[in-house]
Amino acid sequence: MSDENINPQNISIQPQENNLTDNKPTLLNLRRTIFITLLIVLTIGIPVSLFLFFNQTKKSTSPTPVPTSTPTSAAIPTPVLSQAPLPSPAFVPDEVIVKYKSGQSPDEINDDSKKRSLENFLMANGMLSQERLHETNDPVLKTFFILKLKKGVDLQKLILLLKEREEVESVELNYVPELF
Numbered sequence: 001m002s003d004e005n006i007n008p009q010n011i012s013i014q015p016q017e018n019n020l021t022d023n024k025p026t027l028l029n030l031r032r033t034i035f036i037t038l039l040i041v042l043t044i045g046i047p048v049s050l051f052l053f054f055n056q057t058k059k060s061t062s063p064t065p066v067p068t069s070t071p072t073s074a075a076i077p078t079p080v081l082s083q084a085p086l087p088s089p090a091f092v093p094d095e096v097i098v099k100y101k102s103g104q105s106p107d108e109i110n111d112d113s114k115k116r117s118l119e120n121f122l123m124a125n126g127m128l129s130q131e132r133l134h135e136t137n138d139p140v141l142k143t144f145f146i147l148k149l150k151k152g153v154d155l156q157k158l159i160l161l162l163k164e165r166e167e168v169e170s171v172e173l174n175y176v177p178e179l180f
Contacts, residue, residue, distance in 0.1 A: 089176075089178070090178065092176065093151075094148060095146055095174040096147050096158065097145070099143050101169045102143060104143075104166070104168075105143050106118065106130060107132075121165070125153070125158055126150040129147075130146070131146055132146075
């Protein structure tokens with residue numbers, strides 16, 4: 001076979017240069033531009049959307065003014081909206097959560113007189129029972145206990161008394177979690 005059979009018109013065929021290499025700088029510039037644009041949108045967009053989400057204001061409670069030019073406006077009473085006080089966070093009424101210092105929880109106290117002193121103090125101040133908040137081997141979570149109290153115990157007074165005890169690290173009401 002001769003070259004004439006392969007190329008009957010005698011057109012010189014030269015190998016084409018790789019067009020991909022010609023487009024490479026353009027593709028890199030396009031990718032870089034897209035990346036920078038995406039980065040700017042994320043850098044500005046996320047904080048702005050978070051700001052708007054957390055700073056949504058409630059609708060105004062003031063009544064919408066009724067135009068006085070219409071003849072029927074005198075017959076329509078203007079609603080009076082009162083703003084109700086915000087509800088306080090809900091909590092279990094006769095319970096508190098106590099976090100004892102490490103090694104000072106009722107299960108960990110080795111000295112019988114110290115343990116009896118703590119139990120007597122708690123019983124005298126309205127405790128019915130005491131149980132761990134979590135059944136776990138975690139040394140931190142083992143120090144949290146729920147104190148179940150008699151009905152009518154002054155929780156604020158009890159919290160102040162418990163915070164004065166050397167065994168107690170902190171005391172809180174047993175709040176009920178609420179979705180917002």
